[in-house]
Amino acid sequence: MLSPVLLTVLISGLAFATPREIAFSRLLPAAPALAAAMWPVVPTILLGAFCLLVMVGLSLVYTDLGTPYTAAAIVAVTLAAAYTSHLRLQREEALFQIRLVADAVQQVLLRPLPRRVQHVEIESLYLAAQEQARIGGDFYEVADTPYGVRLLIGDVRGKGLSAVGAASAVINCFRENAYDQPDLRGIIHRLETSIGRYSVALLDPDQPEHFATALIAEIEYGGGRVKILNCGHPPPLLVRKGEIRVLEPTVPSPPLNLASLLGGEYTIDTLAFSSGDQMLLYTDGVTETRDRTGTFFPLPEWMRRLGPTAPRDLLDRLHRDLLHYSGGRLDDDIAAVAVRCRRPGAPEC
Secondary structure, X not given: OOHHHHHHHHHHHXXXXXXXXXXXXXXXXXHHHHHOOOOOHHHHHHHHHHHHHHHHHHHHHOOOOOHXXXXXXXXXXXXXXXXXXXXXXXXXXXXXHHHHHHHXXXXXXXXXXXXXXXXXXXXXXXXXXXXXXXXXXXXEEEEXXXXXXXXXXXXXXXXXXXXXXXXXXXXXXXXXXXXXXXXXXXXXHHHXXXXXXXXXXXXXXXXXXXXXXXXXXXEOOOOOEEEEEEEOOOOOEEEEOOEEEEOOOOOOEXXXXXXXXXXXXXXXXXXXXXXXXXXXXXXXXXXXXXXXOOOEOOHHHHHHXXXXXXXXXXXXXXXXXXXHHOOOOOOOOEEEEEEEEOOOOOOOO
16 A cells, blocks of 8 residues: 555655656656555545655756656646546445345355254355355255255356356255255255246246256254265265265266256165264365366365364365365365264264
8 A cells, every 4th residue: 555655755766866867757657646556536636746746846956857747747647547546446336335245145045054953063165266256056055854954055057147046046945845845855856846947937048048966965863864865966975984985876866957858766865874974065166176287176085185074174174275276266166065963972983
């Protein structure tokens, strides 16, 4: 923020300390021009006035500096800089309001998950591919239902607001039906219907029909089991006693809104999930993160090297390592949810 002042002092000092033939004073208009990118309107004008006074003072010490021309340049640049500063402030205010709206939308679409539901610890991570972005097509949700802790994670294929709208339709449908549907297949059928209706309602010939990969997990309260219904989504990772297992579905199920095209039934896999066990659910932005050579991020190997880690620490390390692996630039949105069974009084697995 002090750069324009330092620039003014530097130019003024050089102008007074060097022979007039060098004419450093002609650089004075650069100071208010720089101020336009950093300061409000009034300080920018005041700096221009100060530069003008410096030029007048120089004219009293040195003659034949071309003072009228430099002074005119300072005045013209200062007026232009003040107008530029005004426009910048207007755009910054508009961007701030847009970000407030985007943050509000994200709080509705991807509201903060509870840190703990019954005996299940839950942590989440969301990273947007674009630095200014707040929301995208990746989504997750958790529900404390009579049937157990139900988790949803998914990824709408596509970009922009239409993908956000499709994700919102899926999440809202899950929030309504997770508490009422006794079977995971019933929830998936409702999600299938919801995203299908959303795609039809758009009626945009230039917009391809939406589909989404999705995974629903149901952790039973007292049975020590987890049910997983995977609809074309990357398989979660199960950590048990330091061993990593990739939970591939026994029979692939079609992504949402593609069942009529691809056919197939929805298959539920049931696995043990005891105290101390941990699962990592994630979108394909994690495993499709590339390094400079184009190699994908080796998630299972990374988990094995990491060792036993609490859910929050796991996601924090994943965040840092993904950014480091990609050189600080992500090509796709990333969502991840880490869950760990921590039943009081039960032995650790």
